[in-house]
Amino acid sequence: MIVSDPWVVLILCIVGTFAWRAMGVIVANRIDISGDLFQWFNCVAYAMLSGLITRVILMPSGTLAQTPDVDRIASISAGFIIFFMCKRNIFAGTGSAFVTFLGFAAARNYGLL
């Protein structure tokens, strides 16, 4: 069924995402935080997020898909070097990755690369 009203789609998508949140609340109310099940959920949350982020960097969809893989990987690697040099400083790592990426993107835009 093709629906052309974006509001109908939007409201159903909001409900769809909220369902996960609500399920989380319901499980959280019944869970023992010192138990194994809670630790399992913790692992699942971290694995899910890190899998998603790595995928977004290596195989993006949407706007980032227009950029070459090399740009993204080189920027993240440059960020990692600074990140470890600055004693695992998130701000320094993110900043240098961003600046590197911006440099690549600008260079490509002006035909330097």
Added chain:
Amino acid sequence: MFSLSVLIVWSWAFTEQAPALIIKDLKFDLAYNILMTPLGHKKAFNRGVCDGLLMPFWMVFGSMIGFGSMARDAGIGIDVALGASLGIWGLPGQVAMVELFAAGLPIYAIVVASSLANMRFMPMTVVLMPHFKGNVTANKWRYLLAQVLSINIWTVFMRRGSTLAEEDRLPFYFGVSITCLIGGAIGTTIGFVAAGVLPLYVTISLVFLNPAYFVYVFSSVRYRNCIIAVVLGAITGPLIYLISPDWSVPITGVAAGTAAFYLDKWMGRS
């Protein structure tokens, strides 16, 4: 092949750091107890706003600029774009909705893909809520807390939440959340209105900002089980995506998360 070698180097960087991290943890935990004096509601809220403005505000702002311009390209109105940002409040689900709607897919396919892309909110909420245990107000508004949760807010709260006294956590959480929601609304609007005005390379770099930030956030997790989960998730996530784009997020989470859980248990509680 190149990506794969990057992943291997990356996971090596994680595990090399692991023993040092566990020692750091202990020191960190001792520091918590000293910091546990309550700040009071107003101060805790302000601290949340400050922490929110430090990084998360700009991250949400940047990625929502990308979303705003994408929504415009897809032919969606600004009202729906803002509604998606503030209502769905989870970028992968928003992107899936806009892309598939523009592609003219049937409604059930859009809703299923969008919801699956945001499945992470379930385990995130499970891990978040116990921080508010014993707080009557938080319990009353628990569904609202879950609704305003986003990955940026969650990572800030995972780092800071447990260093706060219990009664300070709720105002702190709302401080961060409101800051991020405002950043998201401004970003979506600017992205929508300024699509075509901002040079494309600036917009793309702003979109890159948030995933880059999370790479370093997740490289700073402190507990061994989290470190293992992050490494396994980073390796399997892209591979599973190649097999099943729609189901990759839940499959990665459950498979890599379960493996990390047992691996951590097997390594013992040293």
